[in-house]
Amino acid sequence: MKRFFADEKGVSLLFEYILFSLICIGFFMIVSVNSDEIFMHTPNEVVMENEMSDIGNMMSTMITDMYLILPANGRIDTEYNLPPKVGTETYIINADIAYTDQIIELVSSDSGKKIRVTIGGIATTMPINGTASSSSTNHMISYDSRR
Amino acid sequence: MGSLRKDTKGQWIALSGLVISLILIGLAVLANQAILAGYHSSNAALEFPKENIRELNLHTHDNARMIRSMSFYINSTTNETVPDAFDQLFDNYSIQMKKLYAVHGEVVDVSMVSINSTTGKYTMDDIDMVLVNITYDDGITHYVAEPELIEVNK
CATH class of the missing domain: 3.30.1300 (Pantoate--beta-alanine Ligase; Chain: A,domain 2)
Known part of the structure; x- marks a missing residue:
């Protein structure tokens, strides 16, 4: 073992140069082929996962908060802001399946990624429906007791 | 200066410095993501x-x-x-x-x-x-x- 560390002989300078170049070229090729996946797609996926569930929770919070203070006769509507893009993609908030599944769904329009958020069982007593696109300028949740 | 360049002792210290810096970079990236999470949901709860x-x-x-x-x-x-x-x-x-x-x-x-x-x-x-x-x-x-x-x- 001591001899192994003390031994300073290796390959010739030329062969070492060739070996090193091959390793570097191979590494570079692998990285450049996968660069989109490594540097764009994976971080984007993580950001989208976080942001979409965050926005889904925002919708859920607003709907449950509104449900708590609904007037017996009358109406209430509230505007809210959405980030136009999560990561690099636009998305659609879909509450149409809330009636059966108690769920709000966020669907990314490009990659089709879906995030689902529950709304705490409100939809059994009150139908919730509608869709909102992140790219439209005005977003609103409305309630009217007469409808 | 010449003696400083020729002195090759302390390789492990240099290497561990590199490892620690890489760990710190990784932690910084994770911490940044944690800051972003939950902004909109908490904002909705506060603003409404x-x-x-x-x-x-x-x-x-x-x-x-x-x-x-x-x-x-x-x-x-x-x-x-x-x-x-x-x-x-x-x-x-x-x-x-x-x-x-x-x-x-x-x-x-x-x-x-x-x-x-x-x-x-x-x-x-x-x-x-x-x-x-x-x-x-x-x-x-x-x-x-x-x-x-x-x-x-x-």
Whole structure:
């Protein structure tokens, strides 16, 4: 073992140069082929996962908060802001399946990624429906007791 | 300087420095993601004026009951009728609420619609319900209750 560390002989300078170049070229090729996946797609996926569930929770919070203070006769509507893009993609908030599944769904329009958020069982007593696109300028949740 | 460059001792220190710096970079990236998470959901919980609207509603309920007994008192000491006294007191309440909420940048309106009396007379037992319009607007959330039914004989 001591001899192994003390031994300073290796390959010739030329062969070492060739070996090193091959390793570097191979590494570079692998990285450049996968660069989109490594540097764009994976971080984007993580950001989208976080942001979409965050926005889904925002919708859920607003709907449950509104449900708590609904007037017996009358109406209430509230505007809210959405980030136009999560990561690099636009998305659609879909509450149409809330009636059966108690769920709000966020669907990314490009990659089709879906995030689902529950709304705490409100939809059994009150139908919730509608869709909102992140790219439209005005977003609103409305309630009217007469409808 | 030459001796510093030729001195090759301390390789492990240099290597561990590199490893520690890489770990720090990784932690910084993770910490940045944690800061972003939960912004919109917590913002929605904070910004939505749930408590303001509820307070306005509860206040109106409480005051309608109070105004009812006050108008009976006014009726017994002066010759003003109960509905007239009720209207006046409620107008006062409405003006005060408008001013109070305007301080916070919110527009509210509380106005009487009618006093419900089962028998058509306005004695202590007959007035059982008051109908009131309540509107609230803070520029983002609009709340309209027309009419809000307030049971006053409880």
